Amino acid sequence: MMAPPARDWLDPLRRALDASPAPVTFFFRDDDVGWSDDRLFTLLDLFARYGLPIDLAVIPAELGPALARRLERTVSDSGDRVTVHQHGFAHVNHEHEGRKCEFGHARPGLDQRGDIERGRQRLRHLLGPLVRPIFTPPWNRCTAETARCLVDLDFRVLSRDISAVPLNQAGLAEVSIGLDWHAHRRGVRLSPNEWGEALARVVSTTEPVGIMFHHAVIDEAEHEALRQLLGVLAGHHHARSAGIMALARDEAVGKAH
Numbered sequence: 001m002m003a004p005p006a007r008d009w010l011d012p013l014r015r016a017l018d019a020s021p022a023p024v025t026f027f028f029r030d031d032d033v034g035w036s037d038d039r040l041f042t043l044l045d046l047f048a049r050y051g052l053p054i055d056l057a058v059i060p061a062e063l064g065p066a067l068a069r070r071l072e073r074t075v076s077d078s079g080d081r082v083t084v085h086q087h088g089f090a091h092v093n094h095e096h097e098g099r100k101c102e103f104g105h106a107r108p109g110l111d112q113r114g115d116i117e118r119g120r121q122r123l124r125h126l127l128g129p130l131v132r133p134i135f136t137p138p139w140n141r142c143t144a145e146t147a148r149c150l151v152d153l154d155f156r157v158l159s160r161d162i163s164a165v166p167l168n169q170a171g172l173a174e175v176s177i178g179l180d181w182h183a184h185r186r187g188v189r190l191s192p193n194e195w196g197e198a199l200a201r202v203v204s205t206t207e208p209v210g211i212m213f214h215h216a217v218i219d220e221a222e223h224e225a226l227r228q229l230l231g232v233l234a235g236h237h238h239a240r241s242a243g244i245m246a247l248a249r250d251e252a253v254g255k256a257h
Contacts, residue, residue, distance in 0.1 A: 009192040009225075010232050012200035017238040025208040025240045026233055027247060028054045029159060029177060031087055031136060034062025036216035037070070043215040044074060044082065046227060050234040053080075053243045055159075057087035057136040058127075060119035068126035075130050083243055085134035085159075086123055089115035093139075103142040113149040120153065134159055134244055140177070147172055157248045162210070173248035177210040178202050181226070182217060192225050199229075208247050 017024060028047070033040060033056045040056075047054045056071070075082050093100040094107050103112050116135070123131045133156040137146065140161040147169035150158060155172065162176040179198060183190050190198070202209045218226070233239045242250075 009196040010199075010228060012196045013203065013229075013232060014236070016200040016203040017232075017236045020203060020238045023238050023240045024203050025242055025247070027175070027208055027210050027242050027244060028052065028213065029057060029136065029210060029244065030054055030213040030215050031057045031138075032059060032091065032214055032216055033057060033071075033084070033087065034059035034067065034091075037067055039215045039218060041070070041074075042223070043213065043218060043226075046223065046230065047082070048078070049227075050230040051081070052230055052234055052241050054082055055132075055134070055244045056082065056084045057159075058084050058123060059087050059089075059091045059138075060122040061090035063122065063126055065126065072127060072130060075127075080243070083132050083245070084123070084127060084130055085132040085136065085157075085244075086116070086119050086155075087136045088138040089119040091138045099141065100139050101141040102138045103146040105143055109145040109149060112143075112146055113152070116146075116149055116153055132245055133157065134248075136160070140164060144169070157244055159210075159244055161212075162207075175208075175210070175244045175247050177212040178205075178207070179209065179211045181211060181213045181222075195225070208242070 030040070030043060044054070071084060075084060088102045090102070092102055095101045095104045096106055133154060135150050135155045135157070136159045141164070142160070144167050147158060147167040151169055151171045157173045157175055158167070159175050159177065162178045164176065166174055179202060185194070233241065
């Protein structure tokens with residue numbers, strides 16, 4: 001649980017945006033779609049209020065027809081502001097030791113490919129052409145073998161955490177998250193003031209600023225803090241927002257030049 005936000009917790013972000021020599025691009029990814037539907041749509045209502053884009057990472061094995069129908073309406077009505085893509089297959093850990101991973105070294109490429117393909121087929125069956133060729137692995141972890149499977153299956157973008165070592169797979173852009181809304185430091189949830197300082201720091205970088213959410217664990221206090229953050233980002237003249245596919249295209253154009 002995040003502590004209630006102080007009135008001035010976003011001042012460092014405002015100052016950093018004011019001082020930025022150029023607009024700063026933000027993007028937003030919400031993981032674990034398929035769990036806690038009510039909290040998902042509460043989050044989507046908040047993004048709709050401020051007209052900001054959000055990419056939804058959907059767990060194929062957890063997506064049922066009822067949620068698929070609601071998502072289809074939401075995505076179609078959003079005018080490309082809300083998008084959906086694949087989040088692993090079942091969000092289960094296959095590692096025997098170490099950090100959790102669904103697409104890790106414990107699994108041969110054939111097994112990984114099978115799950116990715118089954119997941120894609122299920123999403124396409126339920127959501128059709130709305131599904132973007134983006135893959136977010138559960139826990140933001142996967143292997144070079146995963147990347148090769150993704151290219152073979154015509155995925156175009158891999159989205160993980162910025163701390164992950166780039167896989168440099170030809171044909172696969174990487175658009176990485178820089179900030180986790182649920183981040184902890186030494187086992188304690190970051191306070192709003194710490195979050196304000198963290199946002200100010202990343203604004204000084206040249207990369208787009210990606211923020212990751214897990215709607216299933218966002219409580220009322222966090223919604224108030226998030227409402228304040230989105231209000232700043234929607235209203236500041238040096239803040240821009242984009243979706244993951246648009247950022248991947250921009251990256252490809254930049255490399256071409």
